[in-house]
Amino acid sequence: MTTLGAIVADARAQLSAAGLQDAAIEARLLVAGILKLSNTEVFTDGERPLATDEAALVEQAVARRLKREPVHRILGSREFHGLDLLLSAETLEPRPDTEILVDTMAPLVERVTASQGKARILDLGTGTGAILLALLKESPASSGVGSDISLDALTTAERNAVRLDLDQRFQAVRSHWFDGIGGVFDIIVSNPPYIQSAVIPDLEPEVRQFDPLAALDGGPDGLSAYRSIAAGAADFLDIGGFIGVEIGFDQKDAVVDIFAAAGFILAQAKRDYGGNDRVLVFCRSYP
Numbered sequence: 001m002t003t004l005g006a007i008v009a010d011a012r013a014q015l016s017a018a019g020l021q022d023a024a025i026e027a028r029l030l031v032a033g034i035l036k037l038s039n040t041e042v043f044t045d046g047e048r049p050l051a052t053d054e055a056a057l058v059e060q061a062v063a064r065r066l067k068r069e070p071v072h073r074i075l076g077s078r079e080f081h082g083l084d085l086l087l088s089a090e091t092l093e094p095r096p097d098t099e100i101l102v103d104t105m106a107p108l109v110e111r112v113t114a115s116q117g118k119a120r121i122l123d124l125g126t127g128t129g130a131i132l133l134a135l136l137k138e139s140p141a142s143s144g145v146g147s148d149i150s151l152d153a154l155t156t157a158e159r160n161a162v163r164l165d166l167d168q169r170f171q172a173v174r175s176h177w178f179d180g181i182g183g184v185f186d187i188i189v190s191n192p193p194y195i196q197s198a199v200i201p202d203l204e205p206e207v208r209q210f211d212p213l214a215a216l217d218g219g220p221d222g223l224s225a226y227r228s229i230a231a232g233a234a235d236f237l238d239i240g241g242f243i244g245v246e247i248g249f250d251q252k253d254a255v256v257d258i259f260a261a262a263g264f265i266l267a268q269a270k271r272d273y274g275g276n277d278r279v280l281v282f283c284r285s286y287p
């Protein structure tokens with residue numbers, strides 16, 4: 001019979017031998033997640049004996065990681081902006097950089113609720129629901145629509161809304177960008193696919209093989225989604241509203257030009273933790 005300490009050490013050795021850089025951290029995360037233990041327990045209960053079926057579950061999880069499946073996909077959920085979000089086959093795994101979009105838009109949502117008593121938010125390409133659910137959590141007087149082209153993603157986003165007790169204020173709508181959307185919103189947010197199609201084969205296997213293509217592929221120049229979103233935004237954004245988008249590190253000028261051509265000016269630009277341009281916020285260029 002093996003112990004908790006021995007199985008963590010074995011997982012770490014296998015991941016390290018496969019060249020995975022964060023082998024020690026990932027081994028602990030996997031074991032803790034699979035056995036539903038806290039990180040502290042994994043550290044301190046090394047002598048705890050493991051049942052055969054527990055050891056088998058850990059071994060299956062390690063085997064998946066060795067095939068480059070990301071840790072949180074194996075575990076089925078990940079943390080985003082303090083929320084535990086379920087993942088599924090057609091949802092992007094939410095990234096820490098996207099929290100910058102939430103932190104940028106939350107004060108704008110608050111400004112609307114302070115003056116109007118409520119705010120309506122639209123999240124285009126909602127995936128797990130990450131951005132909208134984080135904003136709804138921050139701002140109890142807000143409600144919103146999370147739209148996506150993927151039914152699987154919308155089902156997962158709805159499950160996340162229920163788990164977080166935000167489903168009364170969250171509506172999932174299947175839509176190709178604005179095509180199936182009705183109404184006018186105070187705030188529009190989107191983290192659309194923005195990677196150039198030709199670059200996708202060069203991405204890390206964790207991304208290329210496990211994040212859905214529809215969440216990554218921004219067309220030949222990576223900008224297709226911004227063109228669609230900018231072209232439709234004026235019809236769905238309140239006169240004094242804001243639209244915030246996540247962008248690729250080298251897309252600021254191009255995205256500013258796309259929104260300018262659609263009648264929007266840049267209101268805010270934010271960089272990510274690596275110092276790259278990451279979030280742009282626009283408002284109308286006319287009153």
Ligand SMILES: C[S@@+](CC[C@H](N)C(=O)[O-])C[C@H]1O[C@@H](n2cnc3c(N)ncnc32)[C@H](O)[C@@H]1O
Nearest residue numbers: 092094125126127148149176177191192193215
């Ligand atoms: C980069 S992912 C972002 C997911 C989530 N908002 C997040 O930040 O974690 C882009 C999302 O856009 C969706 N999407 C792709 N093409 C779309 C389209 N034409 N209309 C609506 N959503 C689309 C994808 O299914 C995916 O969920």
